Amino acid sequence: MTSVGLGFFPLDEQLELWEAHWSEGLAKEASWLSGVSPSFEHAEETLARIGHLSMSDSTIWRRVERWGEGFRQVERERQAAANQVAQLGEVGLPSVKVVERMGVGIDGAKIHIRREGWKELKVGCVFDIEVRLIFDPETKEQLEQGHAVNNSYVAHLGGPEEFGERLWAAAQQRGWEQHYDTQTIGDGAPWIWNLVNFHFYDSLQSIDYYHASEHLHHAADLLYPTDPQAAQRWLNRNETRLFQGHADQIASNLAQAASGHTQRHQALRTEADYFSKHKRRMQYLEFREEGYPIGSGMVESEAKQFKARFCGPGMRWSREGAERLIPIRAAIMSHQFDALWPVVYNLPPN
Numbered sequence: 001m002t003s004v005g006l007g008f009f010p011l012d013e014q015l016e017l018w019e020a021h022w023s024e025g026l027a028k029e030a031s032w033l034s035g036v037s038p039s040f041e042h043a044e045e046t047l048a049r050i051g052h053l054s055m056s057d058s059t060i061w062r063r064v065e066r067w068g069e070g071f072r073q074v075e076r077e078r079q080a081a082a083n084q085v086a087q088l089g090e091v092g093l094p095s096v097k098v099v100e101r102m103g104v105g106i107d108g109a110k111i112h113i114r115r116e117g118w119k120e121l122k123v124g125c126v127f128d129i130e131v132r133l134i135f136d137p138e139t140k141e142q143l144e145q146g147h148a149v150n151n152s153y154v155a156h157l158g159g160p161e162e163f164g165e166r167l168w169a170a171a172q173q174r175g176w177e178q179h180y181d182t183q184t185i186g187d188g189a190p191w192i193w194n195l196v197n198f199h200f201y202d203s204l205q206s207i208d209y210y211h212a213s214e215h216l217h218h219a220a221d222l223l224y225p226t227d228p229q230a231a232q233r234w235l236n237r238n239e240t241r242l243f244q245g246h247a248d249q250i251a252s253n254l255a256q257a258a259s260g261h262t263q264r265h266q267a268l269r270t271e272a273d274y275f276s277k278h279k280r281r282m283q284y285l286e287f288r289e290e291g292y293p294i295g296s297g298m299v300e301s302e303a304k305q306f307k308a309r310f311c312g313p314g315m316r317w318s319r320e321g322a323e324r325l326i327p328i329r330a331a332i333m334s335h336q337f338d339a340l341w342p343v344v345y346n347l348p349p350n
Contacts, residue, residue: 022055022063028341030055030063035328035337038312040064061321068324070344075154075166075327082169101129103148103183104171104200105296106192109303111157111310113319121310121326123303124154124167126174129183131291146291152334153302155326157319160191168199176200185296187211188274207281208296212242219254219271222264245283251276302333 022030029051033043040057047053047060105125110118127148134145154170156163168176176182182203186192188211196205216238224231238250254272258265275282284294309329310322331337 024345026053026055027063027067028345030060031067031328031341032332032337034060034064034325035309035332038309039315064325064328065321067344068326068328070347071327071331071340072324073347074340074343078173079166079169082172083165100179101146101181101183101291102171102174102176102179103127103129103185103293104167104176104196104203105148106167106184106186106195107296107303108189109307109311111307111322112316113157113322114316116319119157121303121306121322122156122158122160122163123306124163124170125151125302126154126167126171126176127151129181129292144291145288146293148293148297151302152336153330155306155330157322157326160195164195164199167195171200183292185293187296188215188278204287204292205281206283206287206292206294207278209243209282209284209294211296212247212275212278212282213239215271215274216242216250219250219268222267222271223257225264242282243284245285247275247279247282251279305329305333 030043030047033046034040037043037046040060043060044055044057047055103126105127106122108120108122111121113119125148128150129146130149131144132147133142135142152170152174154163154167156166182200183206184196184200184203185206185208186196187208193205196203216235220231220235220238223234238253241247241249251272251274254268254275258268258272261268287294306326306329309325310317328337331340
């Protein structure tokens with residue numbers, strides 16, 4: 001028996017019957033569309049055009065409200081399971097290591113939360129490292145280079161402590177501690193490396209090469225603000241130094257240049273400190289020769305995909321609404337939505 005008019009009978013909620021008899025399959029596809037479409041309105045249009053189904057954007061949102069909470073619960077259960085495994089490991093259970101490599105990338109994106117303003121959505125990527133042959137256009141030779149493959153994602157709207165626990169749980173689930181060689185990669189944000197030093201302390205740490213290059217571009221503009229040709233010459237020389245692993249030379253040169261400037265002293269000093277602080281994470285030639293990725297494109301591109309879903313024109317999210325859609329979006333981008341759906345659908349109601 002279903003409700004009519006504006007009211008709902010308690011049995012409707014128990015049987016998950018809203019406005020009509022939506023099947024499990026339709027609930028699944030509406031939830032999936034909510035995660036891949038740029039808006040709930042677009043998801044409504046897609047269902048109408050492709051599936052010839054009339055489901056309003058507000059009804060689709062209610063699917064997210066219900067099933068997004070289920071995806072959140074699965075994440076919490078995974079985190080609890082990872083913590084339990086870690087506690088067992090601490091009492092001396094043997095660990096069999098494998099020769100394959102695994103990595104973790106970390107980045108952030110801003111989304112707008114009502115009554116809070118712009119908040120950082122922290123995004124993590126767990127990946128396998130695979131060495132592939134690439135064509136080098138400069139040397140005209142085939143080179144071996146590390147690539148991130150089999151990517152899976154975690155995202156959290158909140159502080160680095162909780163995000164770190166979730167990312168660590170995701171890495172544990174994929175067998176992080178069974179790998180001899182591991183890598184962490186990110187930009188220069190202090191919270192990233194605090195998190196890495198706590199959860200992934202024995203991994204190879206690397207700053208994203210392209211992020212470091214952006215700092216070089218900024219330094220060149222600071223040194224030669226009115227002479228773009230001189231700035232480009234300086235940049236060319238120092239990009240070579242950066243790739244070869246001589247970040248300490250760059251830091252020393254910038255620190256020396258800072259002492260001769262008054263207006264731009266602090267900005268140059270900041271750039272010098274950046275390269276000095278992260279020099280051991282900038283051994284790019286060595287990293288590439290040893291088969292590690294040197295760029296964090298695997299996580300930065302996905303952070304942009306999260307931003308594309310949550311930062312459309314005029315979008316303002318409630319915290320609860322964003323937090324229910326985030327795990328759906330992460331499951332889709334990790335190619336795990338279909339595998340997780342039966343678990344989510346059969347969870348007992350809270």
